Amino acid sequence: MRRLKWSPCGNYRINYFEEFKVFETDFGYFFLVLFLIFLACLPLMTGPYLTFIFNIIGINIIAALGLNLLTGFTGQISIGHAAFVGIGAYTSGILATKLGLPFLVALPAAGLTSAFVGLIFGLPSLRLKGLYLAIGTLAAQFIIEFVIVRWEGLTNGVAGMYMPKPTIFGINVGSEHSFFYVNYAIVFLMLFFSKNLIRTRIGRAFIAIRDNDRAAEAMGISLFGYKLLSFAIGAFYAGVAGCLWAYLTSAINPDQFSIGLSIEYLAMIIIGGLGSNLGSVFGAVFLTSLHEILRVVAEYILTVAPQFVTILMAIREFIFGLIIIIFLIFMPDGLADRWRVVKAYFHLWPFSY
Amino acid sequence: MAFFIQLIINGIVVGGIYGVAALGFVLIYKSSRVINFAQGDFLALGAFICYALMVTFKVPFIPAFIITCAVTFCMGLVLERLVLRPMIGESVISIIMLTIGLASMIKGIIYFFWGSGDLAYPFFLSSKPIIIGGIFISPIYIGTIVITAVLLGVFGVFFKYSAQGIAMRAAADDQMASQSLGVSVKRVFAVSWAIAALVATIGGTIIGLVNGLNAQSLSFVGLKVFPVVILGGLDSIIGAIVGGIIIGILENLAMGYLDPLVGGGLSETFPFFILIVLLMIKPYGLFGIIEIERV
Numbered sequence: 001m002r003r004l005k006w007s008p009c010g011n012y013r014i015n016y017f018e019e020f021k022v023f024e025t026d027f028g029y030f031f032l033v034l035f036l037i038f039l040a041c042l043p044l045m046t047g048p049y050l051t052f053i054f055n056i057i058g059i060n061i062i063a064a065l066g067l068n069l070l071t072g073f074t075g076q077i078s079i080g081h082a083a084f085v086g087i088g089a090y091t092s093g094i095l096a097t098k099l100g101l102p103f104l105v106a107l108p109a110a111g112l113t114s115a116f117v118g119l120i121f122g123l124p125s126l127r128l129k130g131l132y133l134a135i136g137t138l139a140a141q142f143i144i145e146f147v148i149v150r151w152e153g154l155t156n157g158v159a160g161m162y163m164p165k166p167t168i169f170g171i172n173v174g175s176e177h178s179f180f181y182v183n184y185a186i187v188f189l190m191l192f193f194s195k196n197l198i199r200t201r202i203g204r205a206f207i208a209i210r211d212n213d214r215a216a217e218a219m220g221i222s223l224f225g226y227k228l229l230s231f232a233i234g235a236f237y238a239g240v241a242g243c244l245w246a247y248l249t250s251a252i253n254p255d256q257f258s259i260g261l262s263i264e265y266l267a268m269i270i271i272g273g274l275g276s277n278l279g280s281v282f283g284a285v286f287l288t289s290l291h292e293i294l295r296v297v298a299e300y301i302l303t304v305a306p307q308f309v310t311i312l313m314a315i316r317e318f319i320f321g322l323i324i325i326i327f328l329i330f331m332p333d334g335l336a337d338r339w340r341v342v343k344a345y346f347h348l349w350p351f352s353y
Numbered sequence: 354m355a356f357f358i359q360l361i362i363n364g365i366v367v368g369g370i371y372g373v374a375a376l377g378f379v380l381i382y383k384s385s386r387v388i389n390f391a392q393g394d395f396l397a398l399g400a401f402i403c404y405a406l407m408v409t410f411k412v413p414f415i416p417a418f419i420i421t422c423a424v425t426f427c428m429g430l431v432l433e434r435l436v437l438r439p440m441i442g443e444s445v446i447s448i449i450m451l452t453i454g455l456a457s458m459i460k461g462i463i464y465f466f467w468g469s470g471d472l473a474y475p476f477f478l479s480s481k482p483i484i485i486g487g488i489f490i491s492p493i494y495i496g497t498i499v500i501t502a503v504l505l506g507v508f509g510v511f512f513k514y515s516a517q518g519i520a521m522r523a524a525a526d527d528q529m530a531s532q533s534l535g536v537s538v539k540r541v542f543a544v545s546w547a548i549a550a551l552v553a554t555i556g557g558t559i560i561g562l563v564n565g566l567n568a569q570s571l572s573f574v575g576l577k578v579f580p581v582v583i584l585g586g587l588d589s590i591i592g593a594i595v596g597g598i599i600i601g602i603l604e605n606l607a608m609g610y611l612d613p614l615v616g617g618g619l620s621e622t623f624p625f626f627i628l629i630v631l632l633m634i635k636p637y638g639l640f641g642i643i644e645i646e647r648v
Contacts, residue, residue, distance in 0.1 A: 130445045131388045131445050135583060138579060139628040145622075263457075270446075310464055317460045319461075325454040328451050329436075
């Protein structure tokens with residue numbers, strides 16, 4: 001067995017294979033295993049409500065990963081991500097309630113349906129870029145919302161749908177705790193896929209398109225093809241997130257997938273860090289926890305002084321906007337960059353200089 | 354036939370309002386290339402400040418309106434200095450998110466002071482509609498059309514003849530060249546935000562007079578602006594008004610003829626269907642400058 005590497009004090013890479021490693025040292029794997037063990041024990045220590053919140057965080061991580069692939073890595077701004085989450089949720093809802101299909105079929109079906117619709121709304125990206133594309137995806141948001149509300153035969157309109165409990169090979173995974181393991185298995189699969197996609201030809205093509213589309217075209221990258229692919233993959237992530245959401249909350253209605261949620265996803269990747277998978281994770285954890293903390297504080301205040309309902313809502317809106325602006329002005333590279341700085345500081349810790 | 358004409362007239366009025374809302378948006382885009390997602394909340398804030406002056410401080414409408422305009426003008430200057438200027442040169446996504454954050458903060462302020470319910474101005478115009486051949490025209494409608502026309506004229510003259518207006522056009526055309534000729538680009542940005550906030554106040558107050566005050570529906574008008582500006586061309590002032598009126602008419606026709614077919618709700622979304630089609634076939638709009646860039 002080779003010797004374990006902990007912390008190299010310089011750059012010892014001698015070939016490209018070493019350059020492309022996810023973890024440079026065995027230290028990274030050690031912490032990954034430690035973190036996985038911690039995560040596996042987490043639901044054993046917490047009650048159902050907190051586990052529910054962890055599940056929501058996991059779902060938001062998946063959706064944010066998809067949006068980051070599209071907006072952070074490929075540079076195609078989407079203000080309609082929540083609509084694709086909605087498509088995923090409704091696809092799984094329709095498949096589960098009308099056709100009685102099991103969870104493991106509904107999950108990929110939701111992703112693929114969403115990806116297909118993503119392809120359609122990605123078509124304008126052939127001619128549009130930057131803010132024009134952003135406005136186009138804004139229109140996609142409203143159109144998809146409208147279709148979901150109005151296609152009552154399929155979606156029950158504003159009344160919403162009720163989901164059956166998810167089962168995997170006959171085992172009920174509907175409780176918060178068992179769903180947690182299913183959910184995070186999928187989160188890690190999606191994270192693993194996203195991380196590795198960026199290291200392939202496709203991922204590098206995405207980054208090339210973001211950095212300079214004309215130069216990328218000149219290098220032989222088919223812009224249209226890769227942009228559409230990016231839309232499809234981003235929407236696939238959203239669809240999977242939507243399916244998990246539908247099974248977790250067991251009731252879906254069109255209001256949940258409004259433009260407010262789309263903005264929330266954008267805020268997640270901005271706060272976490274554009275063009276960073278770790279950033280999607282940080283952003284989703286940060287923003288979901290923030291909302292939860294604000295909600296708990298608000299509930300506490302309401303028990304003391306119930307007349308403050310609208311004021312608390314106002315403060316929530318205000319804080320949300322303020323955090324986005326503060327991050328954009330003072331920390332434009334997001335939490336992922338802070339994490340990098342902290343890691344670099346502790347790299348050779350007691351002897352930094 | 355009377356039904357059709359009524360729809361057209363309603364459409365022109367609603368469209369005039371969209372046009373005024375879009376005007377502020379276009380002013381900002383024209384001079385500083387910033388997409389302002391907070392335009393709707395600017396409308397709402399102006400309308401609510403005017404409401405507060407009239408109801409809480411008992412100021413009559415005309416002085417209250419003038420004070421509101423002054424306040425929002427200054428607010429535009431301050432916002433530009435504090436929030437927008439640090440972002441000059443950042444990417445499109447950062448600037449879009451910045452204005453979204455701004456929108457959220459303004460919404461918070463409005464909820465804080467006035468709540469999220471419906472409010473109405475204390476009444477001051479006669480509501481007795483003028484009836485011509487079975488068509489109802491309320492005085493507020495005529496007021497809206499007059500104000501829209503006046504604004505269009507004022508801004509047309511401002512951009513054509515005044516030194517500041519010419520400086521703003523120059524900065525929009527080529528920032529570096531205009532700066533080398535002595536135009537203060539910073540001042541241009543500040544003035545364009547201030548004027549946009551001012552125009553938003555006018556628009557918001559009109560909507561408040563016609564439909565009553567509601568923070569959510571007022572800020573939704575800010576999103577309806579997008580089909581309007583894409584149709585008119587993102588950087589054209591006349592385009593904003595013409596686009597607004599066309600979108601307003603189409604929306605009202607959709608409300609009259611298509612909504613009964615699908616069971617309502619289509620008119621709210623109809624402008625966005627138009628938007629998608631426009632983006633596919635004519636993304637630079639009717640009057641926009643065509644920046645040819647093939648990728």
